[in-house]
Amino acid sequence: MRFSGWFCLMLGVAFLFAAGVLGILAIQQATEISAYHHARACQAGAPSNADCRLAVDGSVAAVTEFPGGGRVSADYALDVRTASMTLHLTFSAGSPMLGYAVDGDPAVVTMWRGVPVSVVTDGRSEVTTSVPVTALARDLGNSEKAGGVGVFFVLGALAIRRNRRAAGTQRLTRPVLAAALSALLLGGIVVVIGGIALR
Secondary structure, eight states: OHHHHHHHHHHHHHHHHHHHHHHHHHHHHHHHHHHHHTOOBOOTTOOTTOSSEEEEEEEEEEEEEEOOBTTBOOEEEEEEEESSOEEEEEESSOOHHHHHOOTTOEEEEEEETTEEEEEEETTEEEEOTTSHHHHHHHHHHHHHHHHHHHHHHHHHHHHHHHHHHTTTOOOOOOHHHHHHHHHHHHHHHHHHHHHHHHO
16 A cells, blocks of 8 residues: 555656656747747758758658547658658648649758758648647647646545555545645646647
């Protein structure tokens, strides 16, 4: 019983720590959104990791458009072969661009700080999951889910400790504490649901 309580507590602290790290990453992504929106087109000869938006010419090498289902994750991707490398671009959902893209079609990839943020092919354009706005939502969602799970484990550890002290009986001697724990439990549920929604 004592081991299970400590185990739940350690798991809870680990998840809360992960939530904090992901929250910091989300804040960093938020600061990059402004820089991304204010970035201008690169001058000729600019490096691929420049703060400006660099257009790279290439051609479609492969198209993946699989919606998934059940436990299988969706997979929407486009491989673009450039003069120096092949870029694997991922998208958060299906797009008409993916439906019409054909191997060999010309494509123009926009790079920002060395990351492909959008692509144009067959007259259609789509942003990738590397865009700061998308990355912000992903990190926030993961942070909320980790925080909610961490709250569950910490509350579980507290419940195990309380049961051990009460010799297996559930005496409601502290209504305020019970109300606070219930509020934390409901808050954890809300946080997890919010994280899933952001994802």
